[in-house]
Amino acid sequence: MTYFASGHGACPGCGIPVAVRNIIDAFDGKCFVANSTGCLEIISSQYGRSAWGVPYIHSLFENPAAVAAGIESALKALGRKDEGHVLVFAGDGATADIGIGPLSGMFDRNHDVLYICLDNEAYQNTGNQQSGLTPMGCLTTTTPVGKLMPGKIRQKKDMVAIALAHKLAYVATASVAFPREVVRKAKKAVEFEGAKYLQIHSPCVTGWGITGDQSFKIAKLAFETGLYPIVEFEHGELIRVRKIKEKRPVEEYLKIQKRFRHLFTHPKGEDVIKTLQSIADENIRRYNLMGTETEV
Amino acid sequence: MMKVVRGFYSVAYSVKQCKPDVICAYPITPQTEIVERLADMYANGELGNCEYITAESEFGAASILVGASATGARSFTATSSQGLILMSEVLLSAAGMRLPIVLVNANRSLSAPLSIWNDQQDSIFMRDACIMQLYIENNQEVHDVMPIAFKVAENRRVMLPFMVCMDGYKLTHAYEPVDLLDEQMVDKFLPPYDAPVKLSVDKPLTFGCYAPPPYYTEFRVAMQNAIMGAGDIMLKEFKKWYKITGRDWGGHVVAENPDAEVAVITMGSLTGLVRDVVSEMQKEGKNVGVVKLRTFRPFPVEDIKKALKNANKIIVFERAVSFGHEGPVAIEIKSANYESGADVYSFAVGLGGRDIPRDLIREIIDKVIEGKVEPGFQFEGVKPFEEVIP
Numbered sequence: 001m002t003y004f005a006s007g008h009g010a011c012p013g014c015g016i017p018v019a020v021r022n023i024i025d026a027f028d029g030k031c032f033v034a035n036s037t038g039c040l041e042i043i044s045s046q047y048g049r050s051a052w053g054v055p056y057i058h059s060l061f062e063n064p065a066a067v068a069a070g071i072e073s074a075l076k077a078l079g080r081k082d083e084g085h086v087l088v089f090a091g092d093g094a095t096a097d098i099g100i101g102p103l104s105g106m107f108d109r110n111h112d113v114l115y116i117c118l119d120n121e122a123y124q125n126t127g128n129q130q131s132g133l134t135p136m137g138c139l140t141t142t143t144p145v146g147k148l149m150p151g152k153i154r155q156k157k158d159m160v161a162i163a164l165a166h167k168l169a170y171v172a173t174a175s176v177a178f179p180r181e182v183v184r185k186a187k188k189a190v191e192f193e194g195a196k197y198l199q200i201h202s203p204c205v206t207g208w209g210i211t212g213d214q215s216f217k218i219a220k221l222a223f224e225t226g227l228y229p230i231v232e233f234e235h236g237e238l239i240r241v242r243k244i245k246e247k248r249p250v251e252e253y254l255k256i257q258k259r260f261r262h263l264f265t266h267p268k269g270e271d272v273i274k275t276l277q278s279i280a281d282e283n284i285r286r287y288n289l290m291g292t293e294t295e296v
Numbered sequence: 297m298m299k300v301v302r303g304f305y306s307v308a309y310s311v312k313q314c315k316p317d318v319i320c321a322y323p324i325t326p327q328t329e330i331v332e333r334l335a336d337m338y339a340n341g342e343l344g345n346c347e348y349i350t351a352e353s354e355f356g357a358a359s360i361l362v363g364a365s366a367t368g369a370r371s372f373t374a375t376s377s378q379g380l381i382l383m384s385e386v387l388l389s390a391a392g393m394r395l396p397i398v399l400v401n402a403n404r405s406l407s408a409p410l411s412i413w414n415d416q417q418d419s420i421f422m423r424d425a426c427i428m429q430l431y432i433e434n435n436q437e438v439h440d441v442m443p444i445a446f447k448v449a450e451n452r453r454v455m456l457p458f459m460v461c462m463d464g465y466k467l468t469h470a471y472e473p474v475d476l477l478d479e480q481m482v483d484k485f486l487p488p489y490d491a492p493v494k495l496s497v498d499k500p501l502t503f504g505c506y507a508p509p510p511y512y513t514e515f516r517v518a519m520q521n522a523i524m525g526a527g528d529i530m531l532k533e534f535k536k537w538y539k540i541t542g543r544d545w546g547g548h549v550v551a552e553n554p555d556a557e558v559a560v561i562t563m564g565s566l567t568g569l570v571r572d573v574v575s576e577m578q579k580e581g582k583n584v585g586v587v588k589l590r591t592f593r594p595f596p597v598e599d600i601k602k603a604l605k606n607a608n609k610i611i612v613f614e615r616a617v618s619f620g621h622e623g624p625v626a627i628e629i630k631s632a633n634y635e636s637g638a639d640v641y642s643f644a645v646g647l648g649g650r651d652i653p654r655d656l657i658r659e660i661i662d663k664v665i666e667g668k669v670e671p672g673f674q675f676e677g678v679k680p681f682e683e684v685i686p
Binding site: 030031032042045046048050052053056057063067068071077078079102105108 | 320345346347349352353355356359361363364365367368369386390495496501503504505511
C-alpha cells in the first residue's frame with residue numbers, strides 16, 4: 001500500500017517522488033500536504049489523475065507555508081488536531097525565493113508544520129532557471145554561460161541558517177541518496193511541536209544534464225565532496241551529521257554534470273572551481289563532516 | 297440591543313456572532329480597527345475555539361484562509377486597498393477552488409499617489425475575480441449583512457468568496473446607532489459551516505489540481521454558473537433576514553423612486569447624501585429618483601433594467617475609474633440597459649477621499665436635467681493642475 005500512486009509524470013531518475021512516497025507512507029497516510037506550484041505539483045495533481053492518497057492542496061507558487069498554517073489552525077479550531085501531521089512539499093525556488101516571506105511568517109508564528117524543501121537547485125519545472133539555491137558556477141537558462149559569464153555568480157542561499165535564525169525546534173538536511181535517513185528525519189521532525197524545516201537534496205535529470213541512472217550516485221557525490229552537508233539541529237544545536245568516509249574533490253562532482261562542465265574550459269572556470277572547493281572545505285570544517293561513524 | 301458604535305466595531309461584533317473558526321488578518325488603514333476589535337475579543341476569550349492569526353502580509357493572511365477554508369473552517373478576513381490587491385492572487389485561487397471565505401474590504405484608493413482615503417478603486421479592481429461584491433450604505437447595514445455573507449458564500453450551490461465593501465473612514469470610523477445582533481438569533485439563521493468537501497484524512501481529496509485544456513473551461517463554466525446563481529440565493533437570504541429582524545435592506549438594487557425620468561445611481565455611503573439632495577429636488581417638483589446599487593457581483597442585470605425602465609437620463613456617481621475607458625459602474629449600466637436607449641452620464645467624484653459637497657451633487661444633477669452636459673464620462677470637482685511631466 002502506498003499513498004503516492006504510480007502513474008505520476010516524474011522523469012525517470014527523479015528523486016522527488018521517491019522521497020515524497022517514502023515520507024507519506026512512513027506516516028501511514030495520516031498527513032495533510034500543502035504543495036507549491038512546481039515539479040511535484042505538475043507531475044502529481046492533474047485533474048482526474050491525482051497521485052495523492054492523502055489530503056492534498058496546491059494553491060499557488062509562493063504560499064504553501066501559509067496554506068499549511070491555515071490547515072493547522074483549522075484543525076486546531078475544529079478539534080481535529082490528531083487527524084494527521086501537516087506537511088509542506090515545496091521546491092527550492094518556492095522556498096528560498098518567491099515564498100520566503102510566507103515561509104518566514106509560518107516559522108515565526110511556529111505553526112505545527114513540517115516544511116520540506118525538495119532542493120533540485122533551480123526552477124526545473126519550467127526548464128532550469130536559477131533560484132536562490134542554485135549553486136555557484138551553475139549553468140541555467142537565466143545564468144547562461146557566455147564569453148563574460150561562467151554561469152551563476154553567487155553561492156547557494158543558506159536556508160538552514162535562515163531556518164535556524166527563526167529558533168525552530170528541528171532543522172535538518174538530507175539527500176535522496178540516503179532514503180532511510182530521509183524517512184528517519186521526517187519521522188523525527190514531527191515529534192517536535194511547532195515549525196520544522198527539512199531540506200532534501202534531489203538531482204534533476206534534465207536540468208543537471210545527467211542520466212536517470214546516475215542521479216542517486218551524483219547526489220551521494222554532492223555529499224561526499226562536502227558541497228551538500230547533511231546535518232541535523234535540535235533546538236538550534238547541531239546534534240548529528242552524516243560523516244564523509246572518503247572525501248572527494250569537487251571536480252569529480254562537477255565534471256559529470258552538464259550544468260558545470262563549462263567550468264573546465266571557461267576562462268573564469270578555474271576560479272569558480274577553486275571557490276566551490278573552498279565552500280566544500282568550509283562546510284566540512286564547520287560541521288566536522290570527516291570521520292568514520294555514520295549515523296542513520 | 298441598540299448602541300452607538302463605530303463602523304469597525306459594528307463589523308467585528310457581527311463577525312463574532314457568526315462564530316468563525318479562523319480569522320486571519322494583517323493591519324492596513326482604515327481596516328485595522330476591525331481586526332483589532334476581533335483581536336480584543338480573542339484576547340478576552342470571546343471567540344470560542346476560533347483561531348485568530350496575525351499574518352506577515354495580506355498575501356499570507358489570504359493564503360492561511362485558503363488552507364483553513366479548505367479544511368472546513370468558517371474563515372474571515374478584513375482588508376483594504378493595497379492589502380486587497382496583494383491578496384488578489386490568492387483570492388482568485390480561492391474562488392477557483394470554491395472556498396467560501398468572507399472578507400470585508402474597507403474601501404480605500406490605490407497607489408500611486410499614495411492615499412489612505414476613501415474611494416472604491418480597490419474592490420472595483422477585483423471585478424472579474426468571481427467574488428461576490430456587496431456595497432454598504434451604513435453601519436447597521438454592514439452589521440446585518442455579515443451573517444448573510446457567510447450564509448450565501450457557504451451555500452452548496454455557491455461556494456465562493458464574498459466581499460462586503462464598506463467605504464473606509466466614512467463608514468469604518470463613523471459613529472452610528474446599531475442594533476447589535478443577538479447570539480441565538482444569528483445561530484438560528486446561520487448554522488455552523490458544514491463543508492460539502494474538505495481536506496480530511498478519512499476521505500483524502502486533491503484541492504487545487506491543474507487542469508489541461510480539455511478540462512479548464514468546464515471549471516470556469518461552473519464558477520460562472522455558481523456566481524450567477526448566487527443572485528437568487530442572496531435575495532432569499534435578504535428576505536429571511538428581513539423577516540427575522542424587521543430590517544429590509546432591499547434586494548440587489550433599490551429603486552427608491554421607480555417612476556423617475558432622471559435616475560441617479562450610487563453605490564456605498566454616498567447614497568445617503570444623494571438621497572437627501574434628490575428628495576429636496578423632488579419637493580421642487582423635479583422628476584428625479586435614487587437607485588441604490590448594492591450588489592455589484594453578480595451584476596443584477598434584470599433588477600437594473602426594472603429600476604431604470606422609466607428613466608431617459610441616467611446619472612452615475614462613480615467612485616473609481618476604469619482607466620482608458622470610463623466609469624466602471626456606467627459600463628455595467630450601459631451593458632445591462634442598452635435596449636432602453638437612455639443617456640448615461642457618468643461622473644467620477646470624491647477620488648482619494650476628496651470631499652463630495654452637497655452642492656456639487658445638486659449642481660451635477662441640475663446640469664444633466666437642464667441639458668447642459670453631454671452624455672459620457674467626466675471627472676467632477678477638479679482643480680487646475682500642473683503635470684509633473686512637462
